[in-house]
Amino acid sequence: MDKLLAATTKKVSNHIYDDPAFVILSKLPLKSLIRFRCVRKSWSVLFQNSYFMDMFRRNFLSKDHSYYNDTSLLLYHFAPWDDGNYEPSALYSLFGERFEKTVKIDWPNLYQVPYYFNIYGSVSVNGIFCIEDIGRVGSIGQGCNIEELGRIALWNPATDECKVIPPSPFPFESPCWDPLIEFHGFGYCQGSDDYKVIRHLTFFPRTDGDREETWKDGYHESLWEIYCLKYNSWRKLDLDMPTQFAGGAGVYTDGVCHWWGESESQNDVEVYLVSFYLNNETFVKTSIPSNMDYIDSAIVFRHLNILNGSIGLISNYAETGTFHISILGEVGIKESWIKLFIVGPLPCVEHPIGIGKKGDIFFRKKDNELVWFNLNTQKIEEIGFKGDSYCQILIYKESFLPFLKE
Amino acid sequence: MAEEKSQASSSKMLTLKASDGVLFEVELNIAKEMKTVQAYIDDCEDIETIPIPNVLGKHLAIVIEYIKKTNEEYDAEFEKQWNMDDLQLLLLAANYLNISGLQECLCKAIAKRIENKSPEYVRKVFNIENDHSPEEEAKLRKEYKWAFEGVDKD
Numbered sequence: 001m002d003k004l005l006a007a008t009t010k011k012v013s014n015h016i017y018d019d020p021a022f023v024i025l026s027k028l029p030l031k032s033l034i035r036f037r038c039v040r041k042s043w044s045v046l047f048q049n050s051y052f053m054d055m056f057r058r059n060f061l062s063k064d065h066s067y068y069n070d071t072s073l074l075l076y077h078f079a080p081w082d083d084g085n086y087e088p089s090a091l092y093s094l095f096g097e098r099f100e101k102t103v104k105i106d107w108p109n110l111y112q113v114p115y116y117f118n119i120y121g122s123v124s125v126n127g128i129f130c131i132e133d134i135g136r137v138g139s140i141g142q143g144c145n146i147e148e149l150g151r152i153a154l155w156n157p158a159t160d161e162c163k164v165i166p167p168s169p170f171p172f173e174s175p176c177w178d179p180l181i182e183f184h185g186f187g188y189c190q191g192s193d194d195y196k197v198i199r200h201l202t203f204f205p206r207t208d209g210d211r212e213e214t215w216k217d218g219y220h221e222s223l224w225e226i227y228c229l230k231y232n233s234w235r236k237l238d239l240d241m242p243t244q245f246a247g248g249a250g251v252y253t254d255g256v257c258h259w260w261g262e263s264e265s266q267n268d269v270e271v272y273l274v275s276f277y278l279n280n281e282t283f284v285k286t287s288i289p290s291n292m293d294y295i296d297s298a299i300v301f302r303h304l305n306i307l308n309g310s311i312g313l314i315s316n317y318a319e320t321g322t323f324h325i326s327i328l329g330e331v332g333i334k335e336s337w338i339k340l341f342i343v344g345p346l347p348c349v350e351h352p353i354g355i356g357k358k359g360d361i362f363f364r365k366k367d368n369e370l371v372w373f374n375l376n377t378q379k380i381e382e383i384g385f386k387g388d389s390y391c392q393i394l395i396y397k398e399s400f401l402p403f404l405k406e
Numbered sequence: 407m408a409e410e411k412s413q414a415s416s417s418k419m420l421t422l423k424a425s426d427g428v429l430f431e432v433e434l435n436i437a438k439e440m441k442t443v444q445a446y447i448d449d450c451e452d453i454e455t456i457p458i459p460n461v462l463g464k465h466l467a468i469v470i471e472y473i474k475k476t477n478e479e480y481d482a483e484f485e486k487q488w489n490m491d492d493l494q495l496l497l498l499a500a501n502y503l504n505i506s507g508l509q510e511c512l513c514k515a516i517a518k519r520i521e522n523k524s525p526e527y528v529r530k531v532f533n534i535e536n537d538h539s540p541e542e543e544a545k546l547r548k549e550y551k552w553a554f555e556g557v558d559k560d
Binding site: 020021027039040 | 497498501509513514516517520521522524525528529532534535536537538542543546547549550552553554557
């Protein structure tokens with residue numbers, strides 16, 4: 001190697017901050033950084049080096065991830081039990097420098113009468129939503145026919161292409177049992193050019209029947225079911241997979257559906273990130289390291305999100321009003337969770353409702369005002385919109401491609 | 407009068423002298439992109455030839471070309487032409503001359519090239535000596551076995 005380079009590099013790399021090398025390292029993905037811990041001692045403690053971490057964070061946030069190309073932000077609002085302050089379910093597009101402009105997006109006209117819908121999983125996949133009908137306009141809260149449960153459709157708002165998914169035979173297999181249908185994932189499988197929806201069914205004895213009869217029936221196994229657009233049908237999945245933590249929302253990355261799951265084992269309930277691969281219908285569990293929580297907080301709420309293309313976990317330590325954000329370096333590897341940001345304390349903030357582009361985190365405040373917090377500027381601003389406890393921010397990429405094959 | 411002056415200064419030429427004596431005539435506005443050169447000019451207004459002692463002629467030529475042509479498309483293709491040694495020397499040049507766009511472009515390029523490589527390869531690239539004890543290194547390799555999967559062969 002050139003003598004000049006050797007001399008200068010040696011001098012430079014002995015410098016206390018390893019300057020030029022650090023700038024290069026701060027642009028590497030987590031897996032590489034962890035492997036390069038072997039290179040030398042100072043590189044094995046990079047994550048404890050605040051100078052390096054500041055650079056890494058800045059790069060992470062400013063990275064132009066292709067995930068966000070040509071995307072816009074949508075606000076989904078769901079408040080079916082509200083007494084008139086909000087529409088039961090509505091979808092808006094958010095624009096403007098400070099997201100101050102909104103345009104309402106109309107639900108599809110599926111049943112010839114106006115209906116309200118729920119967006120399954122708060123995800124859009126190739127510009128398509130999987131929506132669940134939650135009732136006719138005007139009849140919300142009046143209860144619905146059990147057979148209407150779990151009616152879903154695939155919908156592309158840009159083209160208004162819509163496909164009602166045939167009802168699954170499994171929820172209503174047995175007349176003595178009522179199903180609880182829980183959505184777990186919707187996504188696209190590139191290998192088979194197919195869209196799939198995965199749900200979990202739990203069964204409860206029907207109470208309007210002969211009680212003695214139903215209890216005699218014993219136990220009805222809960223099950224997983226999957227819908228494939230290609231075959232336009234549902235089938236059972238024989239998997240022992242942790243189900244989604246109640247009230248949680250999952251995320252979707254290329255061909256994989258992720259959710260925050262819990263499974264009971266011995267005396268404890270263990271939590272995991274469950275990643276379900278749509279192509280081969282298998283799953284991987286990623287637990288969190290025991291030192292993830294910085295305080296012995298009894299109350300921690302976990303929110304799964306996508307932050308700049310990586311799977312992010314927002315841990316809300318409600319007692320202190322702080323939010324810790326960790327990203328996952330590699331699915332399946334619990335040591336690859338890296339805590340990147342600490343937001344707060346923000347005492348007036350209730351919970352996060354979604355992440356936009358370039359480090360914008362949206363929250364709902366205790367007074368129902370929706371705000372956005374930018375990780376770069378550390379500033380928090382109201383968007384001039386109020387939301388009920390269930391509202392979500394979604395990243396949406398418009399697509400004009402038809403998803404139904406002729 | 408002011409207009410004439412600015413016209414004159416924008417077409418004013420400057421000479422940069424590389425470490426191996428090669429001379430480059432550049433327009434003032436090109437030279438100003440090198441913050442080190444800008445500082446030099448600020449200090450000595452009448453200077454016509456600026457010595458660049460840390461950069462070889464071949465690299466200074468590349469740097470000047472970069473400044474003239476830089477845009478998204480050019481930057482994307484730029485780094486592909488150079489081997490690792492040249493990239494590092496260009497980075498040293500960009501750091502010395504203080505050209506932030508070029509620094510960023512080169513750091514990204516070098517990062518991309520080492521992303522999937524082994525620690526041994528990286529030590530060679532940065533000319534770093536391993537100060538881990540064999541036991542320490544073995545422990546790290548075992549603990550983070552997953553990070554070594556799929557690594558390019560050296």
